[in-house]
Amino acid sequence: MNADTRELAADFDLERLTPEFYADPYPTYRALREHEPIKRLPNGSWFLTRYDDLVNAYKSTKLFSSDKKKEFLPKYGDSLLYEHHTTSLVFNDPPAHTRVRRLIMGALSPRAIAEMEPNLIALVDRLLETIAAKGDFELIGDFASAIPVQVIGNLLDVPMEEREPLRDWSLAILGALEPVISAQAFARGNKAVKDFLGYLEILVERRRAKPGNPERDVLTRLIQGEDSGERLSPGELLHNCIFLLNAGHETTTNLIGNGLVALSGNPAQKNRLIENPDLIKTAVEEILRFESSNQLGNRMTTEQVELGAITLSAGTPVTLCIGAANRDPKQFADPENLDVGRTPNRHLAFGTGAHQCAGMALARLEGAIAISRFLARFPGYAMVGPPVRGGRVRFRGFLSVPCVVG
Numbered sequence: 001m002n003a004d005t006r007e008l009a010a011d012f013d014l015e016r017l018t019p020e021f022y023a024d025p026y027p028t029y030r031a032l033r034e035h036e037p038i039k040r041l042p043n044g045s046w047f048l049t050r051y052d053d054l055v056n057a058y059k060s061t062k063l064f065s066s067d068k069k070k071e072f073l074p075k076y077g078d079s080l081l082y083e084h085h086t087t088s089l090v091f092n093d094p095p096a097h098t099r100v101r102r103l104i105m106g107a108l109s110p111r112a113i114a115e116m117e118p119n120l121i122a123l124v125d126r127l128l129e130t131i132a133a134k135g136d137f138e139l140i141g142d143f144a145s146a147i148p149v150q151v152i153g154n155l156l157d158v159p160m161e162e163r164e165p166l167r168d169w170s171l172a173i174l175g176a177l178e179p180v181i182s183a184q185a186f187a188r189g190n191k192a193v194k195d196f197l198g199y200l201e202i203l204v205e206r207r208r209a210k211p212g213n214p215e216r217d218v219l220t221r222l223i224q225g226e227d228s229g230e231r232l233s234p235g236e237l238l239h240n241c242i243f244l245l246n247a248g249h250e251t252t253t254n255l256i257g258n259g260l261v262a263l264s265g266n267p268a269q270k271n272r273l274i275e276n277p278d279l280i281k282t283a284v285e286e287i288l289r290f291e292s293s294n295q296l297g298n299r300m301t302t303e304q305v306e307l308g309a310i311t312l313s314a315g316t317p318v319t320l321c322i323g324a325a326n327r328d329p330k331q332f333a334d335p336e337n338l339d340v341g342r343t344p345n346r347h348l349a350f351g352t353g354a355h356q357c358a359g360m361a362l363a364r365l366e367g368a369i370a371i372s373r374f375l376a377r378f379p380g381y382a383m384v385g386p387p388v389r390g391g392r393v394r395f396r397g398f399l400s401v402p403c404v405v406g
Contacts, residue, residue, distance in 0.1 A: 005031040013042050014179045014319065014393070022391055025295070026336065029324035038310050045317035046310075049324035051331040051348070053307060057299055057320055059353040064299035064318065066355060067093050071300055071317055080193040081176050081186070087239035090247065094354065099230060100240055104358050107155070107218040113361050115216070116151070120369050123150055128377045132405060136384065139401035140257050147370055148252035151362070152245045156219045157212050158203065169196045170249045173242065177394055193242070200238045218244060248359050254293035254397030255367045259284070260374060261401055262291055264383055266338045273340045274379050280372040283340035284364055287371075288326075289347035290338050295323035296394045297351065322348050323396065380406025 008031040021028055032039055032049045039047040048054060057064040068091040076082035085091055089100045127146055131137045145167055153163045169192040175181070176189030204223065212220040219241060225231035232240065263270040273283050297320040305312045312318070326347045327335040350357035357363070374381070385402035 006035050008032075009035040009039065012036075012039060012047070014045075014047060015041075015043060017393060022389060022393065025323060025393070025396075026327060029321060029327065030336075032321075033324055033328060038307050041319075045319060046307075046312060047319045047321060048307075049321045049328075051325040051328035054297075054320045054322065054325040054348055055352060057318065058297075058348070058351055058355065061093060061354050063302055063305055065093050065302050066091055066097070066299060068298070068300075070315070071298070075181075076176075076186075079186075079190050080197070081173070081189045083235070084173065084193045084239050084242060085177070087235055088243040089240055089358070090243065090355065097354070100232065100236065101358055103222055103225065103230075103232065104218060104240070104244065107214065107216065107221045108359060108362060109215075110361065112216055113365060116154075116362070117365065117369070119154070120147075120151065120366065121373070123147060124370055124373050128373060132377070136402070136404050139260060139403050140253065140398055141400065143370070143374070144256035144260070145249070145253040147256065147366055148249045151252075151366060152248040155217070155248075156203070156241060156244065157207070157217050162199070165195065165199075166245055167249065168192070169242075170246045174246050174250050174395060175392065178392055179394075196242050197238050200241050204237065244359075247357070248362070250395050250397070251293040251357075252363045252366050254291075254395060255284070255287060255363060256370045257398045257401060258291035258293065258396065259287035259367065259371050260381070261383070261387055261398065262287060262338055263340075263371075263375075264381070269338050269340050270375070274375050276341075277372055277376070279340050280368045281364075282343055282345065284367040284371065285345045285347065286338060286340050286342045287367070288349035289332070289342070289345055290326070291396060292322045292326050292347070292349045293395065293397060294349065295396045296321060322351075378405045382406050 008028055012028055012032060029049055032047065037048065037050045037053065041047055048057065069086050072082055072085055076085070089097060089104070124147065127143050131142055137143070149163060149166050153166065158166070172188040172192035175185055178185070203219065207219050207223060211224070214221040214224055222232055222237055222240065263273065273279050299318045299320060301312050301314055301316045301318060303314045326332070326349065329335050331346070350360040382404055383401060384404050387401040388399045390397050390399050
């Protein structure tokens with residue numbers, strides 16, 4: 001067995017993944033943690049799988065840069081995808097990152113999020129009512145993906161009748177972040193950025209003419225800027241609106257979908273949560289750890305870095321494997337098993353440090369309300385066919401999960 005795991009670690013290449021890996025990456029992650037936790041990949045980049053190494057990289061923002069201009073240029077060239085991903089909040093360092101993050105956080109205050117709860121409950125209950133009437137349903141399309149699209153649509157105050165393309169745009173743009181992409185995926189991503197920018201230009205003009213409440217309307221807040229006079233450029237404004245939808249949509253869809261599938265496969269834990277609904281907050285944290293919605297992060301070293309006995313030179317691309325770190329036995333007891341009451345649970349699903357997810361409180365609220373109310377309404381739900389994975393390594397989730405209410 002030990003020889004097999006050594007071989008699994010030795011053969012790992014992020015650019016040549018197998019169907020078995022996409023179905024279940026965790027045996028490979030375990031092998032890497034045990035045998036090559038700081039793994040040099042064939043393309044010259046490094047792949048980190050230990051919890052402590054990820055925390056160190058997240059918190060050392062001057063040594064591990066999030067700026068992707070150098071890294072993304074060979075992949076995207078002079079394209080709209082390059083323009084988008086190098087302008088987004090998540091792929092920039094302070095002070096640009098700090099400036100945009102501060103504007104967004106102002107509209108995601110604890111009070112603003114608390115005020116969203118009644119509407120969120122009403123949305124979830126409407127979806128559950130529709131599912132009850134159908135009996136057979138598709139977990140992702142009928143439920144998991146419908147929630148964050150509406151929440152982010154509300155945050156940007158996108159008219160209800162104009163929201164239909166949002167999910168497809170998001171999937172196409174985020175799909176282009178995979179380690180290797182086809183010409184078709186590249187073309188789809190660029191078209192999605194183009195179409196999304198065109199729509200947002202119209203939306204921004206409308207909002208300039210008729211501003212919303214900056215305490216709740218993120219778009220109005222980004223347009224108006226800070227009281228100090230701090231403003232986003234037109235490009236920063238548009239691209240960070242796209243980022244907001246993408247960040248809030250895909251990861252929360254995966255949180256809800258992964259959670260309900262994982263609970264279905266762990267009936268003892270599902271029943272424990274149904275019988276003890278006050279465990280929902282720790283259950284959401286455990287789902288985030290157990291099946292992290294976002295599995296990979298990326299950094300670039302800015303100077304020579306020592307990691308254990310390994311020296312990384314300046315300008316070295318580094319992949320942070322969140323999915324592996326969140327199952328590191330040195331941080332989590334019995335990490336391969338789902339425990340809805342796990343505490344403490346210092347997972348890295350939202351990152352940590354300066355780049356910790358700005359929308360994590362909202363994602364937690366969405367996950368808690370969606371999963372708890374789903375379980376209360378349909379405690380006997382069951383899958384009636386094989387779930388279809390998204391076929392991606394960076395964002396781990398499902399495209400479809402056929403179910404019955406039970």
